[in-house]
Amino acid sequence: MTGSASPPAVRVDKQLLRTAFILVLGTFMATLDATIVSVGIDSLADEFGASVAEIQWVTTAYLLAVVAAVPASGWLADRFGGRRTWLVAVGVFLLGSVLCASAWSVTSLIVFRVVQGLGGGLLPATGQALLARVAGPGRTGRVISVVAVVPLLSPVLGPLAGGSILAVAPWPWLFLVNLPIGAIAILLARRHVPEVPPSTRRTAFDLRGALLLSPGLAVLVFGLTEVAHGRTLPATVGVSAGLAMLAGFTVHGLRTRRTPLVDPRLFARPPFGAAAVALLVLGASVFGTMFLLPLYFQTGRGMSAWGAGLLLAPQGLGAAAGSVLVNRTIDRVAPRTLVVTGIGLILLGTVPFTQLGHEPPDIAIASALAVRGIGMAMVGAPVMNIVYSRIEPEFLPRASGALNLLNTVGGSVGTAALAVVLQNRLSARGPDISGAFGDTFWWVLGFCLFAAAGATRLPRTGPDVPRTPAR
Template sequence: MTDPPTEIDARLLRAAFVLVLGTFMATLDATIVNVGIDTLAQEFGATVTEIQWVTTAYLLAVLLAVPSSGWIVDRFGGRRTWIGAVILFLAGSLLCALAWSIESLIVFRVIQGLGGGLLPPVGQALVAREAGPKRIGRIISIVGVVPLLSPVIGPIVGGSILGVADWPWLFWVNLPIGIVAALLALRFVAPNPPAAQGAPFDVRGAALLPPGVAALVFGLTELGNGRAVGSAPVLLGLVGGVVLLAGYVVHALRMRGVPLIDLRLFTRSPFGAAASALIILGASVYGAMFLLPLYFQIGRGLTPFAAGLLLVPQGVGAAIGSIVVNRTVDRVAPRTLVLTGIGLIALGTVLFTQLGSVPSDPLIVASLLVRGIGLGMIGAPVMSIVYSSMPHAQLPRASSALNLLNTLGGSVGTAVLAVILQSRLAARAPLGEPGVALAFADTFWWTLGFCLVAVVGATRLPRRAPAEHAST
């Protein structure tokens, strides 16, 4: 039996590039469309409540798709599932570009979200399988920076598109990227047979988990949009979500077969600690990417394009952090890398808790650069220790669970921060314009709280470097 390869060769790089292209397309589209929300509202004559469903519908569809990705890969094979997800995403994009009303656009965003939700977990599982345990850390550090860059690049691309073209081009732009990605996947991604064609689908779990997550996020989103706590949409979402999720926990722990998301994975070391770190990473990345553009536009009066440019340093920092991890992930303990990353995120966030003093642009740039470096240092070591410790047959299920947690952390974290921001804006309203900056500062304190919670999970990560494990 030959030892698994240790060098990052051209074949692996080509496959990883193709697979990450799909993730990039899906995550980039989400932020591009966010920039065009106001334009879409004017085009369709939609109210604020109606137009927010363009974003919410996509997010809820993603939350429905992610938990099912492990079973789909087991049933149909990884490459076939990934290409099918690209085609579904492109079909949704095409229909969105042709939408004739706000209702049709929302429906087509659901189709787009179902395809987009499958791309990250399936792509990560395929990369992990192709790389093997001795290369997974370094290759993840290379391709893992892409999801961090897309929220930064998205506002710039979206602002540029709307500056020279009509709104349908927010969706047309996906078609050439997706077609190229699907064709390259046929050429460079190795086919893999289904792992368990006869495994039954967890129907009861699918009826409990995805709707439960979606209902919970919907309730928080409605609360963030100004609905009262006692209103029917909020109560139905929050209470219904908690009841469905509790039902799934009972079902998954009692089920004899393979549940949609195997909760027993979280009791295994290092999966449980890694999962908690990824939840907080999702909340930190997506929560801050929700607050920062809003502050730049509402608190400082910048255009969406200018706000996007001001976020570029965070993307540059993420690239620097990924380079650091690529060179150290096999020699430095995961716990050390992740705790350092969390510390840098916290340091880069401190400035935004002091917005009442109107920080200068150079100070903002420096803080975002530091914050980006920290973000780039967390994802790769966390996913590396999980994927390298999992048998190949369990990779799709593990990837599905990790991506669900990351998405859940991001969506719930963003919704919670939206609720907090709204309450602080109301409380600071008597102060006039300075109160807006102070309300954002109050909310950023919560992102620092996320970092403290993340430290608890990170301290449970392995204390020894992967190379030390291999030598014993």
């Protein structure tokens, strides 16, 4: 069903595409780094003589820092301007990368990963909000459909890039590879990305909210991670404390007369609530699958990191193809149609992974991943488009921060939850590793069904926004 209320879209000119390319470099760098480093965990453990329990904090610390940073992105962009906030975030990320490359112990590496994660957490939200502000409502859909594919490609390209780096260079280059990308992004942004002034609505920073929300999310993810490792006491304390802090933030957000860090009332407004559910569960499905499959390929099939990356590549190709499809249809087809279709394709592409116990051939896995990639590209961009196109420009930074927070939380909590399920199934299945992974993918399928239910509440028609003539 098409959205008849939507007039012809405004042409996306070269200047806007150039701005989109520059801003997406930051997102690409931050999301790619997370998966590049995951491939090098074994090398880092050998280098520092660390145990598995110690070295996993190299990944967990980055993830917790990202979760902690995202909620503040909206206030920072409002207070200091989108471009300035984005440039500082790139600088902090590069500083963290240099520090990580010079780490002398596993403890120092974990601390420096926190610095890197604080910068990386700000980049996607501030970049998207800035791009939506520059594009305007009439062009947001098409340009977001291009940049939204990057987070889908990064988990696929990361293992390939990490394996390639470690094949020819020592471990510090897992972090130093960010420097040329970040330097180019800063130089191009200072020259070509328009300056967007800070919001005229100056609000005080929600310190109480920040002390509840960011630590609450971080503690919750920590608790779920401890559940996966079978450590009962820290897991119980972490999950309980995290949920209590998030409940406290919700009460605070509803009662405060000031502007909260993330306004809980946003989630009661259509279409934001439905969009939130779709992105939350999409994050769990995408990042959860990217956690499970490389692990299955290497432990269940004995593949190398490079081989696992190659087998994951069809998902990236599918995401690229889906991005092209969405770019051509996003202004003519109802968001709900695109999103529900995309979730349906993700469901279809997930079904074969529930049968891993029967050892499906590589061609079946590659085909399923390609279908999943197309479906994922059809969800993220339309959801962000409908929200960005129907919200006032001055509220874009906070809306972008909230959406990115949900996607990040969905990915981190979903991955942690799937790790718990996988651990339980491995214990129950014993030597049948493939069967345990197949059982876990039934949970991924359940995530997708939940997302589909939320997507049915998205608008039937496209965004009815004022359009200006093409230039």
